[in-house]
Amino acid sequence: MVGFLHAADFHLDSPFAGLSPERAAERRRENRALLGRMAEYVRCSSIDLVLLSGDLFDSGSVYQETWEQLSRALGDMGCPVFIAPGNHDFWSPSSPYARGSWPDNVHIFSSARVEAVPLPELGVSVCGAAFTAPEQTMPLLEGFRAEKDGLVPLMVLHGDLGAAASPYNPISHEQVSASGLAYLALGHIHQRSEPVRLGATWCAYPGCPEGRGFDELGEKGFYHGTIDGDDVSLRFVPFAQRRYESLEVDVSDQEPAAAVEAVLPPSTERDLYRIALTGETDERGIDLSALQQQLGPRFYDLELLDRTRIREDVWARAEEDSLRGLFLRELREKWDRASNDEERETVTQAVRFGLAALDHRDLV
Structure with missing residues (x-):
């Protein structure tokens, strides 16, 4: 043999x-x-x-x-x-x-x-x-x-x-x-x-x-x-020293860090992860910088992607007779015409930044 x-x-x-x-x-x-x-x-x-x-x-x-x-x-x-x-x-x-x-x-x-x-x-x-x-x-x-x-x-x-x-x-x-x-x-x-x-x-x-x-x-x-x-x-x-892994995590109605932690294996400190956050959030979205600081030490290298969408109740305010309503109606039209996820992500970010400006607040 x-x-x-x-x-x-x-x-x-x-x-x-x-x-x-x-x-x-x-x-x-x-x-x-x-x-x-x-x-x-x-x-x-x-x-x-x-x-x-x-x-x-x-x-x-x-x-x-x-x-x-x-x-x-x-x-x-x-x-x-x-x-x-x-x-x-x-x-x-x-x-x-x-x-x-x-x-x-x-x-x-x-x-x-x-x-x-x-x-x-x-x-x-x-x-x-x-x-x-x-x-x-x-x-x-x-x-x-x-x-x-x-x-x-x-x-x-x-x-x-x-x-x-x-x-x-x-x-x-x-x-x-x-x-x-x-x-x-x-x-x-x-x-x-x-x-x-x-x-x-x-x-x-x-x-x-x-x-x-x-x-x-x-x-x-x-x-x-x-x-x-x-x-x-x-x-x-x-035989690999380290692994590359990719995850999608739905953070709808959850605290993002807890949602990510719930799906991780016990040991990740030697590996490189790309984690895409999906699901619905309010107009504030995800604070990726804070999440990176919180989760980063668990990995050799971590890349976070925000692919969440705005909750439907945010769009509901498009019917208001106000500047907010006008802004949301125009962006919803762009959302509905979007041909792919990348275009929808761009519209989502525009909504979040626009609403933050209307509310005179920082977008974390």
């Missing part, structure tokens, strides 16, 4: 643009530290083989410290490591992969033609190919058939499964089915996929091991697989 680790899409040196400069720098350090933690997992978990399916780097511009930490971690794994460069870290003579010498146990595919590396001591062969430009419109798997040489054929590849028009190595289900592979280790999609069998070939995306924004929510990690003859099994291993 052969144990293997399948990971992809580290995107080392990502800018983490949604965070403060200090937090962004800390997240980059944590992303690099993941490499050492993963090497320790490999050493302690009966892993015989590591498959890394591209976009290890976020771009061709890499800090020397990052390159050194990756090289050291891969060497520390102490088993064969295979890398298939992707669209963000495509192989070229000037890419980070060509920067210096890599440990002897590391094999980096550097051609758009599929190459096979036999590992008779493990009873497997590992195939792979590389992006050699930011786009790869010609399918790298097209026409490939694994050799019948008595070794179990595996492949590590960056690409877009089931997306025929993709510029990022489109891979069809038919190509996978005809490949003769036992397992196709994919990268490119940042959301983990459940393993799927196409023909006799199992394939999966592990997703990214660390989320980088609110488009990469929830648990992140990698696959720990085993190969026993032609039988392949996979187990997802959560």
Whole structure:
């Protein structure tokens, strides 16, 4: 039985643009530290083989410290490591992969033609190919058939499964089915996929091991697989230092902080949350600044969004024969004509500020 680790899409040196400069720098350090933690997992978990399916780097511009930490971690794994460069870290003579010498146990595919590396001591062969430009419109798997040489054929590849028009190595289900592979280790999609069998070939995306924004929510990690003859099994291993989570909280007829607290899990201090407040409020709306100060310490980072709407009883005063009534009637017409939530939010804010001005009060 052969144990293997399948990971992809580290995107080392990502800018983490949604965070403060200090937090962004800390997240980059944590992303690099993941490499050492993963090497320790490999050493302690009966892993015989590591498959890394591209976009290890976020771009061709890499800090020397990052390159050194990756090289050291891969060497520390102490088993064969295979890398298939992707669209963000495509192989070229000037890419980070060509920067210096890599440990002897590391094999980096550097051609758009599929190459096979036999590992008779493990009873497997590992195939792979590389992006050699930011786009790869010609399918790298097209026409490939694994050799019948008595070794179990595996492949590590960056690409877009089931997306025929993709510029990022489109891979069809038919190509996978005809490949003769036992397992196709994919990268490119940042959301983990459940393993799927196409023909006799199992394939999966592990997703990214660390989320980088609110488009990469929830648990992140990698696959720990085993190969026993032609039988392949996979187990997802959560591994992220921090999680991104997004919530909607209805604050109608509730104190906003209490409404948020009621839906939070017990521990959030290591994670990054985006919380959208919905429901109905009076014309004062939500004091986001005060709420941020109250709830912020519960999180590594917190983003609050006010998507509440004005209660119907506020609009009822539009019938008054007064300046307030005239103002509300005009804004209600704009509300009714609004074509999307963004326009309705703009009208809501205009009502709140306008009524605050009419009442000679500050809008908190």
